Amino acid sequence: MRTDCNLTRLDRVFARLDREPERPVHIDVPKMSRHRVVLLSATLAFYLAVVWAVVITSWLVRLDWQVMFFRPYQQWSEIHWFVDYYVVLGQRGPTAVMIAAWLGWRSWRQHTLRPLLALATSLLLLNITVGAAKLGMGRLGPHYATTIGSNEMGLGGDIFPSGHTANAVVTWGILAYLASTPRARRWLSAVSAVTSLGVGMATVYLGTHWLSDVILGWVAGLLILLALPWFEPLITRAEIGIFDLRDRWRARRGSKAPAPAFPVDAPVLVTPLASPQDDSAAPEPVAMARSSRAPVYLAPGPHTARSERTPVTPAGSRRPPHPERVTRGAARPLTGG
Template identity: 65%
Template sequence: MRTDIFARLDREPEPPKIEIPRMSRTRKALFGGTLAFYLAIVVAVLASSSLVILDWKVMLFRPYQQWPELHPFLDYFVVLGQRGPTAVMIAAWLGWRSWRQHTLRPLLALGTALLLLNVTVGAVKLGLGRLGPHYATQIGSAELFAGGDIFPSGHTANAVVTWGILAYLATTPRARRYLSVMSAVVALGVGATTVYLGTHWLSDVLLGWAAGLLILLALPLFEPLIGRAELTVFAVRERWRARRRTTPSTPVASGGPRPAPVSHEASALADEPPCEPVGAGHGGHTGAGLPTGTVTGTGQLTQSRPHAVRSERTPVTPAGSRRPGHSRPMTGG
């Protein structure tokens, strides 16, 4: 009995229905609440409120010194929030799904989310210019507009987006619940790890969570754009395939034979009348009634004189004597 170990690698048809998230009332309410929380964190840091005092208390507590045994593990765990490694891992998985389901939507959704993440988070980072805990200069200060790029936490926001996109693209409610819990645990863990390591303020992490969640909640607004991009990519692919199937040679009728290449010498010979070698027929003609001749090196036909068979020649009686004229008669014996 033959068993194919690669049977599971075969491409499966697209699921009958892939539910695309919409901007429902619940999603709109969550988006509004998260946006309000985002703005509240920014205002609290700008005003150097009690949130900034809490940032300093946590920083001076130095969690990495309180629990040093966790440091080796958390050094590796925080990589789950780095943009490069996580983007490669998630893109590889979504690329596999795209191939199996004959759709580019998973990859395009990931690309859109990462683009929004880089633009929104990067703009706030550069605009506020906050320094990190290891570079702080004045206790109690918010350390804003000092040339830093720490607020909001990029690790935290990236963890929310890259792992949360798996739940966003889930095709079943059960998978969506499990992936939502998993992505939430990873995002919370990465944010807390950056505070433990002293690379971010607590307010950085809070704003990073809000920034990543805002992107996931707003992603349905970009679904029409994602759909048009997918159709455009497929159309370009079909045109490219059609161009590869056609050749640059002279077009021929459908199903007809392609003309063979003809040299200049062959075309010159083809323009001359056909000929037969000398003596191919009787009376200077071939069986088909064509004149005999030879072809010169320049491709021109040279007519040869027809030759008759000896039996067909007309007998001729010679007139007069065959002796040459003015010959002396022979005498004597």
């Protein structure tokens, strides 16, 4: 009799993730080194410098207006269709789905949840920091500008810094951050840099962002990637917590009470009396025990030939007896005049 339990899809996924080793030994988790801290500080200083240059309406704002009046989408209208498609590489929804699919496959192959958790952490930081900056500075875009030469700050807009550019830097840069070898990290860094640069220039071409918006978007995305090693201990604890929750859920499923060995409504067999005259003997109900072996017609297993099966009914004719029936071959009585 088969005793294999049917595994759910979630059980099969966790069984795959439980294979050893859980994380390949040649993958190094980035740490917050002194060089990275210096680079992060310099990038943060450049971020504040760009914001200050826009707030005081410096030469950077004048450059924004010059690029806007140049109208690149009219100067090079033949590539408009290509830019419309290329700018999708900076939209949060499509890029998050594509990168999550790739990192999900890597999590499956490497038997760890770190790639997906790192992506989720970077996107969360992106939404918090860039979203807060957009709402706090409230800058209007080129299509909604009100005064020529002004910085358009504090007027209820939400384009400074560029979300498309920052999202392209983070979502494509996380591939380089999670690269397993230095060579792969260098190549993926170059690819992500070119992709995010193209997305930023595409928004300037379409006239949806100022040039300073794109510059600040690049810097904002780079800040998130540089600060991500600070969140590696949190990612590790989250991964351990998910597996602990999985183990408790499995233990709760395994602690359920087993089914009774005998059915509650089992038929009752009454034993006959010892003798008709003995009134002391009373019928004793005895529960009919289930046979240790299931009937042949219910037993699972490979198909057997008819000659190997145990007959369910006794051998012989299945036709009920009849008092007037004459067996075949016997002489019939002769009647008639």
